[in-house]
Amino acid sequence: MIRPVDKGYNKSNNNRKRGMYMRKPSALLAWKMLVLALPKGIGAFVIIVVGLSVSLPLSILLIGVPLLAGTLVLSRQMMVGEARFVEGWLEGKEYPAAPAAEESSAMGQGWKSWLMSVLKDGRSYRSILFGFLQLPIGIAAFTLAIVLPAVALSVLLSPLAQELSMRWFEFNLFADTWGLDRVTNWELTSTHRSWIAGGVGAVLTLLLPLMLRGLGRWYGAWIQAVAGPERVQPTEPDAMSMYNEDFSPFGMEQAEVLPFQSKRA
Numbered sequence: 001m002i003r004p005v006d007k008g009y010n011k012s013n014n015n016r017k018r019g020m021y022m023r024k025p026s027a028l029l030a031w032k033m034l035v036l037a038l039p040k041g042i043g044a045f046v047i048i049v050v051g052l053s054v055s056l057p058l059s060i061l062l063i064g065v066p067l068l069a070g071t072l073v074l075s076r077q078m079m080v081g082e083a084r085f086v087e088g089w090l091e092g093k094e095y096p097a098a099p100a101a102e103e104s105s106a107m108g109q110g111w112k113s114w115l116m117s118v119l120k121d122g123r124s125y126r127s128i129l130f131g132f133l134q135l136p137i138g139i140a141a142f143t144l145a146i147v148l149p150a151v152a153l154s155v156l157l158s159p160l161a162q163e164l165s166m167r168w169f170e171f172n173l174f175a176d177t178w179g180l181d182r183v184t185n186w187e188l189t190s191t192h193r194s195w196i197a198g199g200v201g202a203v204l205t206l207l208l209p210l211m212l213r214g215l216g217r218w219y220g221a222w223i224q225a226v227a228g229p230e231r232v233q234p235t236e237p238d239a240m241s242m243y244n245e246d247f248s249p250f251g252m253e254q255a256e257v258l259p260f261q262s263k264r265a
Helices: 007-020 027-061 064-090 104-109 111-120 122-156 158-169 190-227 239-244
Strands: none
Touching: 027 064, 027 122, 027 190, 064 111, 064 122, 064 190, 122 158, 122 190, 158 190
């Protein structure tokens, strides 16, 4: 007897194999992405402001239309590149996917078709919004990416800072009781308070990867919202994907298997 193919088992096995290769988003790459958001925001803002300031007044003479299209293409490439980087980070990849050649086919047909494709593409106009808003969002992301690790590390090193301050400068960093004498009856010295601060810094250091991933997801949500979905391009069916989807040209799951009857010649 021929056993029919169990589709549920194969699909669960494929999902399990794909899940083995999915990794958690890296906190270090999230920090890098947040830090680089500021220079990218400055570049996008400069391109949009200078490009629109030059191309829009010259559009009366029709010279500004190609300049406007070039400005939209540059800003759109920056937006799409950042969206690909964010998508790769969310999928746990170390490097973003290679950008697709979107302009090669249009440029091969002529500059008129290229110009019309740029002006008709909705992503070109969303890139203007990206260029204006990426700068303040990049400033906020850069500030949090620098301040959070600096605060966690400085609070973690509070006992060392207290010791060096007392020995070298004879200055007590933790002279203030913080109101702990009113809450408890413990007689805490400045050294004890420095170790309490160091414990708080240790907790912040342990929570730092979670905070960076949370900020990275927040930043990624903004990029994906402004970039929009990718344009779907028709592709040919892959034989391997058809095999993974339990494609059978003979329809074995629907055919009835009859017992073999032997006949003598």
